[in-house]
Amino acid sequence: MHRIIILLDGATDDRIPSLGNLTPLQAAEMPFINSITTAGRFGCTDACGYTHLFLLELLSRRKEDVPRGLIETLGFNLTVPPGRIGYRLSPATIKNGWMEWGYIISEEEVEVLKASFERNLPLIDHLKPEIRYYGEGKGVMTIESDDVLDLPSPPVNAELDLDRLGPLRELVEAVRDETGGWVILPWQGGRGDMVEKYKDVRKKLSGISFLSNSPSALGVGAFLGMDKIWIDDLEERIEKASHVVNESDVLLHIEEIDDMSHKRDPQKKLEFLEEVDILLRRHFQGKSEVRLSLIVDHGASSLTGEHDENPVPFAVSEDLSGESAGRSFQETSQGYVPLPELLDLLMGW
Incomplete structure (x- = not known):
């Protein structure tokens, strides 16, 4: 049986x-x-x-x-060796220090958001990012780093001090400014040694x-x-x-x-x-x-x-x-x- x-x-x-x-x-x-x-x-x-x-x-x-970012990067067959962190990516809006997760986002908004994210990705080239996307602007990303960022997780909306984004702040701000508030936000990063x-x-x-x-x-x-x-x-x-x-x-x-x-x-x-x-x-x-x-x-x-x-x-x-x-x-x-x-x-x- x-x-x-x-x-x-x-x-x-x-x-x-x-x-x-x-x-x-x-x-x-x-x-x-x-x-x-x-x-x-x-x-x-x-x-x-x-x-x-x-x-x-x-x-x-x-x-x-076990952080969801680590789990999902493995789901996409990305490796997370020592010295790299795996994050989950999700669309969100950031306005006046307040972050809301983008569960309701149109296909057109997704395309504009992804295009802006890709256009500004060279801002973190020094972190050697690897990214895989899937539906509705979601995805996973691995970067070179020893430190896991402490960031909000869905589904709860929250205040967000942009300093918490560390080396990703410049990228997130650039995308936000181009799209009028939309960003692709990393969350629940993890190390592969677990x-x-x-x-x-x-x-x-x-x-x-x-x-x-x-x-x-x-x-x-x-x-x-x-x-x-x-x-x-x-x-x-x-x-x-x-x-x-x-x-x-x-x-x-x-x-x-x-x-x-x-x-x-x-x-x-x-x-x-x-x-x-x-x-x-x-x-x-x-x-x-x-x-x-x-x-x-x-x-x-x-x-x-x-x-x-x-x-x-x-x-x-x-x-x-x-x-x-x-x-x-x-x-x-x-x-x-x-x-x-x-x-x-x-x-x-």
Whole structure:
């Protein structure tokens, strides 16, 4: 028997007045997901504010703050040897000393921002930057440095003293001035020597395939020695996972749910959860010799766009018939299992 763990990123939420004071999970029609909850074990575990920290604690059983910038640079196959720092990059605005993360940014604004960033990049040539971009102006960057900058992290907006940008201040100011406030801001930098601490974990997890479209999640896979598979299209990712699980254990990450929350549209989040249920039913219903688990890493409010760390649900079952759905997969405080103990339960070890 092989196992698949499906991470529904940011699926828990606040109660939404427009949904009859239900959360999107409670309001959504999800017969297949709810059948897993009904047929198997249902409970809750600890949340973490960031996906990569949740995955690291789940998979390694260690609660350690590995910076997201380091994780994501590894997800893009960039190396972070001694003397280099890996950062995550995100669009933001800086005006009058106040920084706001750019979750809502048009394609035109992204292109203008990236062009300005590239045009001014020679200002930090002495740091030998390496950069990889992905959607909506996000990216990763490594630079030569021994010092990690202490900078704000999403999703919370904050005051920002530009002196905290250190050797990157001139670049950020130049881009801000050209774009009328938009910048690409580094955050959560980290050193690559942290990988050495996880040698024992890497050996145990080497047979698990990790499917995602997130450099953060796939970076955890790279950090922990897992086989990582990047697939952008949701149905292609789910279909691929349904084939891979015939040969090996699988961790499938569905990040798009969290993205819906940050756009503050509860109805779209509900509809997307229903779409996920349809796709999971299409590709997994009736599968035999498969143990399927559902987990959530943190809450994500589609009212405020912010994460929360209330307990998050999990469900696990070997019955994938989808024939009964008497109990819904939703926010709960019952059946608590500490996060460092959860992997053994989900995998049946």
